[in-house]
Amino acid sequence: MSFNTFGRVFRFTTWGESHGPALGAVVDGCPPGLSLGEADIQPFLDKRRPGTSRFTTQRQEPDQVRILSGTFEGRSTGTPISLMIENVDQRSKDYSEVAHAYRPGHADFAYDAKYGFRDYRGGGRSSARETAARVAAGAVARLVIPEVRVRAWVEAIGGDAIDPANFDAEQIDLNPFFCPDAEAARRWETMIDAARKNGSSLGAAIACEATGVPAGWGAPLYAKLDSELAAACMSINAVKGVEIGDGFSAAALRGEDNADAMRPGGAGGPEFLANHAGGIAGGISTGQPVTIRVAFKPTSSILTPVETITRDGAATEIMTKGRHDPCVGIRGAPVVEAMMALVLADQKLLHRAQCG
Amino acid sequence: MSFNTFGRVFRFTTWGESHGPALGAVVDGCPPGLSLGEADIQPFLDKRRPGTSRFTTQRQEPDQVRILSGTFEGRSTGTPISLMIENVDQRSKDYSEVAHAYRPGHADFAYDAKYGFRDYRGGGRSSARETAARVAAGAVARLVIPEVRVRAWVEAIGGDAIDPANFDAEQIDLNPFFCPDAEAARRWETMIDAARKNGSSLGAAIACEATGVPAGWGAPLYAKLDSELAAACMSINAVKGVEIGDGFSAAALRGEDNADAMRPGGAGGPEFLANHAGGIAGGISTGQPVTIRVAFKPTSSILTPVETITRDGAATEIMTKGRHDPCVGIRGAPVVEAMMALVLADQKLLHRAQCG
Amino acid sequence: MSFNTFGRVFRFTTWGESHGPALGAVVDGCPPGLSLGEADIQPFLDKRRPGTSRFTTQRQEPDQVRILSGTFEGRSTGTPISLMIENVDQRSKDYSEVAHAYRPGHADFAYDAKYGFRDYRGGGRSSARETAARVAAGAVARLVIPEVRVRAWVEAIGGDAIDPANFDAEQIDLNPFFCPDAEAARRWETMIDAARKNGSSLGAAIACEATGVPAGWGAPLYAKLDSELAAACMSINAVKGVEIGDGFSAAALRGEDNADAMRPGGAGGPEFLANHAGGIAGGISTGQPVTIRVAFKPTSSILTPVETITRDGAATEIMTKGRHDPCVGIRGAPVVEAMMALVLADQKLLHRAQCG
Amino acid sequence: MSFNTFGRVFRFTTWGESHGPALGAVVDGCPPGLSLGEADIQPFLDKRRPGTSRFTTQRQEPDQVRILSGTFEGRSTGTPISLMIENVDQRSKDYSEVAHAYRPGHADFAYDAKYGFRDYRGGGRSSARETAARVAAGAVARLVIPEVRVRAWVEAIGGDAIDPANFDAEQIDLNPFFCPDAEAARRWETMIDAARKNGSSLGAAIACEATGVPAGWGAPLYAKLDSELAAACMSINAVKGVEIGDGFSAAALRGEDNADAMRPGGAGGPEFLANHAGGIAGGISTGQPVTIRVAFKPTSSILTPVETITRDGAATEIMTKGRHDPCVGIRGAPVVEAMMALVLADQKLLHRAQCG
Numbered sequence A, B, C, D: 001m002s003f004n005t006f007g008r009v010f011r012f013t014t015w016g017e018s019h020g021p022a023l024g025a026v027v028d029g030c031p032p033g034l035s036l037g038e039a040d041i042q043p044f045l046d047k048r049r050p051g052t053s054r055f056t057t058q059r060q061e062p063d064q065v066r067i068l069s070g071t072f073e074g075r076s077t078g079t080p081i082s083l084m085i086e087n088v089d090q091r092s093k094d095y096s097e098v099a100h101a102y103r104p105g106h107a108d109f110a111y112d113a114k115y116g117f118r119d120y121r122g123g124g125r126s127s128a129r130e131t132a133a134r135v136a137a138g139a140v141a142r143l144v145i146p147e148v149r150v151r152a153w154v155e156a157i158g159g160d161a162i163d164p165a166n167f168d169a170e171q172i173d174l175n176p177f178f179c180p181d182a183e184a185a186r187r188w189e190t191m192i193d194a195a196r197k198n199g200s201s202l203g204a205a206i207a208c209e210a211t212g213v214p215a216g217w218g219a220p221l222y223a224k225l226d227s228e229l230a231a232a233c234m235s236i237n238a239v240k241g242v243e244i245g246d247g248f249s250a251a252a253l254r255g256e257d258n259a260d261a262m263r264p265g266g267a268g269g270p271e272f273l274a275n276h277a278g279g280i281a282g283g284i285s286t287g288q289p290v291t292i293r294v295a296f297k298p299t300s301s302i303l304t305p306v307e308t309i310t311r312d313g314a315a316t317e318i319m320t321k322g323r324h325d326p327c328v329g330i331r332g333a334p335v336v337e338a339m340m341a342l343v344l345a346d347q348k349l350l351h352r353a354q355c356g
Helices: A038-048 A108-115 A121-126 A128-144 A169-174 A182-197 A225-234 A247-252 A332-355 B038-048 B108-115 B121-126 B128-144 B169-174 B182-197 B225-234 B247-252 B332-355 C038-048 C092-100 C108-115 C121-126 C128-144 C169-174 C182-197 C225-234 C247-252 C332-355 D038-048 D108-115 D121-126 D128-144 D169-174 D182-197 D225-234 D247-252 D332-355
Strands: A011-016 A022-028 A065-067 A081-086 A149-157 A204-211 A239-244 A262-264 A270-272 A290-296 A306-309 A315-318 B011-016 B022-028 B065-067 B081-086 B149-157 B204-211 B239-244 B262-264 B270-272 B290-296 B306-309 B315-318 C011-016 C022-028 C065-067 C081-086 C149-157 C204-211 C239-244 C262-264 C270-272 C290-296 C306-309 C315-318 D011-016 D022-028 D065-067 D081-086 D149-157 D204-211 D239-244 D262-264 D270-272 D290-296 D306-309 D315-318
Touching: A011 A128, A011 D022, A011 D081, A022 A128, A022 D011, A038 A065, A038 A128, A038 A332, A081 A128, A081 D011, A108 B332, A121 A128, A128 A332, A149 A169, A149 A182, A149 A332, A169 A182, A204 A332, A204 B247, A225 A239, A225 A290, A225 A332, A225 B225, A225 B239, A239 A247, A239 B225, A239 B247, A247 B204, A247 B239, A247 B290, A290 A332, A290 B247, A332 B108, A332 C332, B011 B128, B011 C022, B011 C081, B022 B128, B022 C011, B038 B065, B038 B128, B038 B332, B081 B128, B081 C011, B121 B128, B128 B332, B149 B169, B149 B182, B149 B332, B169 B182, B204 B332, B225 B239, B225 B290, B225 B332, B239 B247, B290 B332, B332 D332, C011 C128, C022 C128, C038 C065, C038 C128, C038 C332, C081 C128, C108 D332, C121 C128, C128 C332, C149 C169, C149 C182, C149 C332, C169 C182, C204 C332, C204 D247, C225 C239, C225 C290, C225 C332, C225 D225, C225 D239, C239 C247, C239 D225, C239 D247, C247 D204, C247 D239, C247 D290, C290 C332, C290 D247, C306 D262, C332 D108, D011 D128, D022 D128, D038 D065, D038 D128, D038 D332, D081 D128, D108 D121, D121 D128, D128 D332, D149 D169, D149 D182, D149 D332, D169 D182, D204 D332, D225 D239, D225 D290, D225 D332, D239 D247, D290 D332
Parallel strands: A262 B306, A306 B262, C262 D306
Antiparallel strands: A011 A022, A022 A081, A065 A081, A149 A204, A204 A290, A239 A290, A239 B239, A262 A270, A306 A315, B011 B022, B022 B081, B065 B081, B149 B204, B204 B290, B239 B290, B262 B270, B306 B315, C011 C022, C022 C081, C065 C081, C149 C204, C204 C290, C239 C290, C239 D239, C262 C270, C306 C315, D011 D022, D022 D081, D065 D081, D149 D204, D204 D290, D239 D290, D262 D270, D306 D315
16 A cells, blocks of 8 residues: 555645655644744755755755645644645656666565556655655644754764764754764764765664653554654664664663663652653653664665666666765654654644543 | 554554453454454464463463454454453552552653553553453454464573574474573573562563565555554564664665665566565565564563652652563563564555555 | 444444344543543443333343443543443344345345355344444543533434424433424324334434534544534444535525524624534534434334345345334434534544644 | 545545645555546546636636646556646635624634634635545546446535436536536526525535445445445535435335345346445445435525624624635535545455455
């Protein structure tokens, strides 16, 4: 099946292919009366936009968003908000080879197996370009949760991680890697340049933190906050792993080391002495920062030839020309932020639906 | 919000608390005509059942399932299948202390923050006992996908992993740890005995593999197969991480090392030379085994005293009496299997809905 | 497909067949903290219960409801509420003939065409007995909307309508027909006795009114309040028509006659001078009473022989023995009430989700 | 809440206001490989298009549809199909009065009560203009069900019904009223001219029939075919009643008169001797024509002054200038057709999901 809607009360639906005329999102269920214009959305698209440094794809897309519905006199009306971004820099001729052979690691073979048919230009619907629509929708979601601050950064590239001791939030927006560790940023520059020159690519791990989430959001059991975040992030292209809080590290801990002990805190609530749980217990937020980690595999489009088959089943080799991110995970940071905001906006509304 | 339904076409809804009279699942959307009786479900419940060795909780629950609807003359009718399991060995008096103070790592504080109120007996709805209902539903799901074989095992306990070289599928059912490595099983015996005696607990990593999944199942983009599996597993109690295929390891790879190269295989399809992707590309199955890994945190109920607060916000310490699994991840293996089967059954039906 | 869940935030799922061991409903998304016990539900089941007069089926079912989950110390916890009603008076031998031939007007042929298979005993899942589960769920819904009063009555039987001039709400519970017109009730007694003796059956029209619904509930466009009510009522067995407000009569009106003019009313809101719209404009409640009408066809199970075919396609005649309501619409009144309450409870929660 | 998506597997989401830059629909879950271009959609929009005769609004909208995604080389790819129609003939200045006072019968007051705010220009989101998006989506749905023929007509205007004896399907497209009775069409011409000149408006009843629906589509119990059709039609602006088959007339029948008797027919299936049930039994299609009737209230925008209140609660009178349909039900015919096609396409896919 095709399923392009996410969310339960605050929902969005995305559409569009990499090389079609446009792509977009329809955001539904947004509370009325929020101050909302294109200027509230564009900065987030600009952060994700390709072609801004030599470390991302050289495709030049202004990614200008238009609001086609759902606002009136600068405010949301409560009706569906249609957001559209035109594609302006397609070069579909680059993809002739892809039409006939499957790129390993790409969705090419799987789409053909499912649909018997695919728009091969730029990956069609499976292109990371779709994430622009998420980022636009996510900007609307942020307005629904002004009490929350969402921030993502790149934690590791190609296995080279930041040093937590060097963490400096200010740095995140000062380098092209969303890297909070200035030193790591310098190393990554070299690594990515090398990968690009060798026709290779690198994976990355993204961390994302939401502060200001009050205790009580979440929907046990099958829409647990952890569950919604995992689904949200795993729906992003190239993502293959999600952790909440300590994630896999928690699996190696003893109970007493994993317990987030509590003391009396301000305002009658607890002060937590640790946050192994990533701000979620029993699927419900605890009031601590919600923390997740997301694994992006290396970009599958590489200039290194790889063994593969043609649509007719014959052996061949393929190397993917075209313009690609040497590390798709980097631009994943604003996308993970958007998905976090979208999940939290939905859960905020769901919580007040049930609990008033 | 409370949300206790999972799935899109093949769906199930679970209900019940740890210390209530019963718990159950309603399975809806099941194809008609499947041979289905209690004997098709009971063996899976028996695998998950507590009290069968000294390494799990000593609560004695026969977990006898009854089919209350949806079958006629031994076959599914296509109408909702109601499955009920009675609770017989509650000891609610064990929980008096929990009524007044929050167990760190548990859902106690979060449930109170959300609902202002909770059934504290045995964790109420947030108890791992709920997973019995999933296992029952999962047994029905297996009948929908006879072409698929789903198998989970424990891959690591407390950070001590199996040796892949020792992997022997036969072993999985021969020890109380669902451990495919006989040697590791012996080590774990010691580890868990020690944890139990020390009033501690251990985390675990579960691996699960589904073979026989044809290419083409999955629903890009927001119901990608990876996304559905991640949501399914993250909804299990104590789970804090999910990986598809290489997961976080892929984030450390280069593109050429992560590519699952293809050669012409039998029946016109490809033979893959690797499976870093875990059998899923672009959210759609590739025909390779679908492989996931799931992180279970250590059981939060421990006999070691931990600093916490009371419902009134006063400082106190708590140690959780009652009967608990020293490693809740172990019994997670049949639960992860069930969730894998439930997702795949749903995706099979969704695929034929759209693609015939 | 089988789809046995209704609602969006406040949801319920029903299960069970006419001649199975039990039937039930799982109510999910219920706000926490509501005072809820079996005594809050039983009176509504008692109103719908069969066998209480000679004008309904003689099947003797106590319809005792049990709450199996979702409450603690007499209050809802916010987790799924499982409600179960045991069947005690099945006489499945009555249905041997139905196993082999299709009863015209019944679901027999359609179920076989869909599923290739059916539980023919008492209509299986398509029996009006399923509505007991709705009534139980509806009783929970009422607790969610204490500001609303829902009341249904029978407006016509076999084309013989009440006289609006005789409308007396007190009468509704004083006769076995939920009839607000004492005179009509006397006529109906004779009509139904005659139908029963002749092995015939009669259709009915039910009216239902909800007062106290504040302005603003509803979800344009595809979950308009009218739309939700129509779906809810059309899902009841034997229902073939739904009107909101003036319904089909409005189609014969001129614009100026159909306009619900407004004057300044109390509390800043309008006073409406008419209610042709049935309390809903643009899919959203206006604060006036929400009024609907529902058409029940005559019971299809009749003792008059009707031409039909067997499962093998051969010509035959059938008359339906067993115990049946001569006018299934009568007991439809409490069912329509329940569906009204269920829709309004859901819409109340949805409204506060989006609009706070 | 705002809820602008309809369908379960074959789904569509609409967006756009009457006086915004554009409106559209995103169709998701469409099977791949269907031949689909703008030329497959435009003829249906042309039927619904305003300004084509003096009997509809004089707003001149070409309603040119653009396909922005979801097709490749003239075929559906299985990914979301984005359809956009630009608004070109808004005259928002006509609506200044509406900004301050509520038009009785319109959604003005209800939207304000819900959202505290509304786009009053042309009714904003509650305008019948939204139905263009449904018609576009419906044209896609028709391609999914080539075995089905859907046809709607106007059955009555202002209480003046066609004579069934005069029914001539050819006539439907030969007059501006979708009227199958040439004589009635002549009468309606006079009636509508009169209503228009008097600043009044008329209601209408639409009938719709789908032939070629095989037995077995539908989803008991809460997504019965009747239930889905009722929800679909009640979601259309101005609709206040829906009947399946005989509808309210059935409520006046005796069981033996309402029974659709069966005889052995061709191909092993039954031949039905009547179709009181409208082709649906137990919520599942029987193979007979699916027949529904839909009541449209008279257009609420009239030039006759009506008593109302301002946003501030003061008494006033309003007459609605602007350009309006004197009988919005007429253009409802292609909209009801579209909704019928959309429901049936979804149910076809759902049926093969569960039953293969």
